Amino acid sequence: MDCSHVFKFKVNRLIVVFALFLAFFSVASPAFSQVDSVVVAQDTAVVAAHAEGESHGAKHGAEKFEPTKVIMEHIADSHMWHLWGHTSLPLPVIVYTPAGLDVFSSGNFHHGEHDYTSAKNTYRLVEDKVKIVGADGQIDEAASAKLLDFSITKNVAAMFVAIALILIVFLSVAGSYKKRAGKGPRGLQSFIEPIIIFVRDDIAKPNIGHNYAKFMPYLLTVFFFIWFNNVLGLVPIFPGGANVTGNISLTFVLSFFTMIIVNINGNKNYWKHIFLPNVPFWLWPLMVIVEVIGVVSKPFALMIRLFANITAGHIIVLSLISLIFIFETVAMAPVSIAFVLFMDVLELLVAFLQAFIFTLLTALFIGMAVEEHH
Amino acid sequence: MELVTPSIGLVFWTGIAFICLLILLKKFAWKPILTAIHEREQSIDEALNKAELAKNEMARLTTQNEELMKEARAERDHILKEAKALKDSIVHEAKTQAHTEGAKLIEKAKIEIENQKKAALAELKSQVSSLSLEIAERVLRSQLEDKAKQQDLVANLLKDVELN
Numbered sequence: 001m002d003c004s005h006v007f008k009f010k011v012n013r014l015i016v017v018f019a020l021f022l023a024f025f026s027v028a029s030p031a032f033s034q035v036d037s038v039v040v041a042q043d044t045a046v047v048a049a050h051a052e053g054e055s056h057g058a059k060h061g062a063e064k065f066e067p068t069k070v071i072m073e074h075i076a077d078s079h080m081w082h083l084w085g086h087t088s089l090p091l092p093v094i095v096y097t098p099a100g101l102d103v104f105s106s107g108n109f110h111h112g113e114h115d116y117t118s119a120k121n122t123y124r125l126v127e128d129k130v131k132i133v134g135a136d137g138q139i140d141e142a143a144s145a146k147l148l149d150f151s152i153t154k155n156v157a158a159m160f161v162a163i164a165l166i167l168i169v170f171l172s173v174a175g176s177y178k179k180r181a182g183k184g185p186r187g188l189q190s191f192i193e194p195i196i197i198f199v200r201d202d203i204a205k206p207n208i209g210h211n212y213a214k215f216m217p218y219l220l221t222v223f224f225f226i227w228f229n230n231v232l233g234l235v236p237i238f239p240g241g242a243n244v245t246g247n248i249s250l251t252f253v254l255s256f257f258t259m260i261i262v263n264i265n266g267n268k269n270y271w272k273h274i275f276l277p278n279v280p281f282w283l284w285p286l287m288v289i290v291e292v293i294g295v296v297s298k299p300f301a302l303m304i305r306l307f308a309n310i311t312a313g314h315i316i317v318l319s320l321i322s323l324i325f326i327f328e329t330v331a332m333a334p335v336s337i338a339f340v341l342f343m344d345v346l347e348l349l350v351a352f353l354q355a356f357i358f359t360l361l362t363a364l365f366i367g368m369a370v371e372e373h374h
Numbered sequence: 375m376e377l378v379t380p381s382i383g384l385v386f387w388t389g390i391a392f393i394c395l396l397i398l399l400k401k402f403a404w405k406p407i408l409t410a411i412h413e414r415e416q417s418i419d420e421a422l423n424k425a426e427l428a429k430n431e432m433a434r435l436t437t438q439n440e441e442l443m444k445e446a447r448a449e450r451d452h453i454l455k456e457a458k459a460l461k462d463s464i465v466h467e468a469k470t471q472a473h474t475e476g477a478k479l480i481e482k483a484k485i486e487i488e489n490q491k492k493a494a495l496a497e498l499k500s501q502v503s504s505l506s507l508e509i510a511e512r513v514l515r516s517q518l519e520d521k522a523k524q525q526d527l528v529a530n531l532l533k534d535v536e537l538n
Contacts (some may be wrong), residue, residue, distance in 0.1 A: 052451035075377065077384060094383075149383045155388040163395050170403035182417060196407060216408060217400035225395060248377070249384035253392060311377070 067322040074318055075243050075311055078128050078154040079106040083238055091157055096148040098123055106151070132157035157252070158242030162228045170224070170233055199223050199359060207363040208370065215366050218261060222254060223359040230310060230351030234344060245354070246310035248303065255299035255306075258362045263295065298365055302358055309354050313347040 080088040090107030099120035108116040112125040121143070122133040130149055134140035152160075176189050185193045191318055204212040204219055226235065229250075232240040244250055274291040277284065320339045324332045518524045 072377070077381065149381065150386055151383050152387070153383060155384055156391075157386060159391055159472050163391055167398060169412065170399055170407070174403040174406045177407050180412060182414060192490075193407075193411065197411065200408070200411075216398065217404045220404055221392075221396045225392065247384060249380040250388045252380045253385055253388040307378075368537065 016192060030338075054096065064324045065328075067319065067326060070322060071315055071318045073128075075246065075314055077247060079109070079125065079130070079151055080111070080156045081157060081242075083237070088192050089238075091154065092152045093130060093328070094122075094150040094152065095123070096150060097132065097143065098146050124210070133173055155244050155247050155250070156244050158232065158244050159229065160241045162225070162244065165230050165232070166224055166332045169246075195223075196220060203356070203360050203363045207360070207367040209367060209372075212363075215261070215265075215363070219359050219363055222258075223355050223360060224252070226306065227352060227355035227359055230355060231348065233310060233314065234347050234351060243314050247308055247312055251303040251307040254358070255303040258302060258365065259299035260344070261362075262365045262369045265366060267273075267372070269371060270369045298361075302361055306354050306358055309350055313350055317343050317347070 026184060079091055081091060082088045088111070090105045091101075093104055093106045095102050097120065102118045102120055102123075104116060104118060106125070108114070109125040112128075115122050115124045117123075123141060124131050124133045126139065129140045130147065130151070132147055134143070134144040169192070173189050173192050176186070179184065180189075184190075199220055199296075200212070200216060203223075204216055208215055226245055229244040233242060233244055233246065235241060274295065277286060277287040277291060279287050317340055320336050320343065323336050326329070518527060
């Protein structure tokens, strides 16, 4: 596995891209600080709402703030999209049970306080999971285990928003390419084009080689899909804020596609390398096992890397906000805000970097699979 | 543990949504964009190549012009030189011709002068002899006007003859 060309990367161009990014941040910093204050306000509201909700639920008068619970609720998927205070956007619940398919609004659960009875089953929302309630009023664990939840959850909805945004941006860019054929880029085009060329010249070409054009659509789609979702995840207000790329399901799907593409396009050298490795015969059984594990472990690493990076970023930001409520003093707020601002800027960089790394490694794996000679 | 357990719903929707996105973008975005970028890059390359060619052509023409100029200059110098040589030779020839002509003229003049001199001398001689004869006649006539004198002369002459 000769990965040296990854490090021989056009470092200069990379530096330029990051420098541009940092410049963009510095220009936009007043805007960001505004957004950030919104983040803080939003998150404050959210945390306060949760604290209230807890006190409602507990009714013991002891308002104990549990940062782990709050943070995990924000990181995890949900059947509602929390907007502000007690207002949430109900999302469709689609469940497939042995009795059949049920589609209804999650608003019917009234934040988990009510059960919903359809023609087929009675459902209850327990810790944001849809469960089937038996005739005795208790949760029917056996039936719930067979329930398949295809709901449009917060993450799915946020992903749809990101996809809509990607489609709007790139279809309009493609339109302007048609309109202004043969001319220089302008407007959104001139912002997108360097990134497309960056993906083509610095990710696809050096790693895949002359046959790169075939994989460009996948690489570009993955890159922009991850990047847009990462950035939207950093926006604290409504269409953003969901931890989409920090969800293992999504990173699993993406890395699964990468694995499929790599193995479908693997040529005979690639398979020979796996099943007839060039090692002494007594090492052969061991190496075959190692190589077969490698086929799966490479996309697995992709899955974990993206998930862990984005989730970690969200956890850090939420933890910093939670500090205010842990210390129970407003004096903590400036410190928290300063750190959150720093983290948000860093996360913007990470958002790009993770999209870049995922695409780069995908290109690298494809390149290793389609390499002509050893 | 829940955090790292993929949920079937999200996997399902992500898979469908991503494939749809991939197909849509491939057909309506990446293909036109990449083609347009590629075409533009090619046209830029072409333009640059053409510019390079034009530059080379220009350089070639310039050197050609310079060569032509040099040649023309050499030609001019050559022609001038030839003309000068021609002039020199003409002048030289003319000079020598004039020289010989002059010499010939001088020679002729000399001969003429000589002839004239001879004629003049001959004439002078005949004139001198006739003049001397006339003088002698006149002298004799004046001498022999009277008889006495004539007799004296004859006597003298006879004396001389006697002496002889």
